[in-house]
Amino acid sequence: MDFELEVTPMAAPIIVGIDGSTHSRRALDWAADHGARHRLPLRLVHASRALEPGGSIPDDALRRLVAEREDMLAEARDHALKRHPGLDVTTSLLDTDPGGALVDASDEAALVVVGSRGQGGFEGLLFGSVGLHTAARARCPVMVVTRPAPDPGDAPAKIVVGVEGEPGDEAAVRWAFADAAARGAGVVALHAAGGEFSPRRRVIEEMELSEAVAGMGEDFPDVAVRPLVSDRTAPQALVEASESAALVVVGARTRKSLIGMGLGRVNHVVLHHSRCPVVLVPTS
Incomplete structure (x- = not known):
């Protein structure tokens, strides 16, 4: 292109x-x-x-x-x-x-x-x-x-962003919407609840997820967004979603370990197994 x-x-x-x-x-x-x-x-x-x-x-x-x-x-x-x-x-x-x-x-x-x-x-x-x-x-x-990633010209018109429901999510969400706007792509805002839950809890999770991305509509009015609550774990949900996405976007929360700074488990797994490129956005 x-x-x-x-x-x-x-x-x-x-x-x-x-x-x-x-x-x-x-x-x-x-x-x-x-x-x-x-x-x-x-x-x-x-x-x-x-x-x-x-x-x-x-x-x-x-x-x-x-x-x-x-x-x-x-x-x-x-x-x-x-x-x-x-x-x-x-x-x-x-x-x-x-x-x-x-x-x-x-x-x-x-x-x-x-x-x-x-x-x-x-x-x-x-x-x-x-x-x-x-x-x-x-x-x-x-x-x-990642190694399985397609040529960028063949990538689907969809960006997946992981939303944990924490204050640091905003940076990753905004990055995903900005890139989607440049691509003419849609955004899937994915929150992984990590297990079976009641109908009432699902409604609450969906409401909180919708609120987390609601502010993006004003700045990126042409980007279609689909909030998605998954009962999978975060690594499972993000890796599965990567099969039909141009990019997976996640917040980069580093963890202190005995050998220095390292990525959290979710990001580590997604980086190793995503089928499309992964973007890590530092959280404040």
């Missing part, structure tokens, strides 16, 4: 993690699509400790490695411009830790986009350590493009 692009001057960029792999190329496709829809510039980032000068790599080998990585970024930039010729696309090659580089870039970004990686079935680990680090610590929304 082609877009008439007029990128907003000084707009916060979309940061895309690039490593030359298939999964980062697919993340780039989604990032370029988002940039075209929202008129935002792209900044393609590749970071590696191997590029540090004065390390164990001889100078000649380091120069060749740097040239190789610069070519990789240039190829990625050309790929994005072929899909959306009007995009403003820049590149950054950094001699630092990739997860830290993406988190640092998130301070002034509109969105960070990373791809999932790895092999495995439902119990397998499909999401790499760099992506997990970024998703748990970024100061802006993070889009994780």
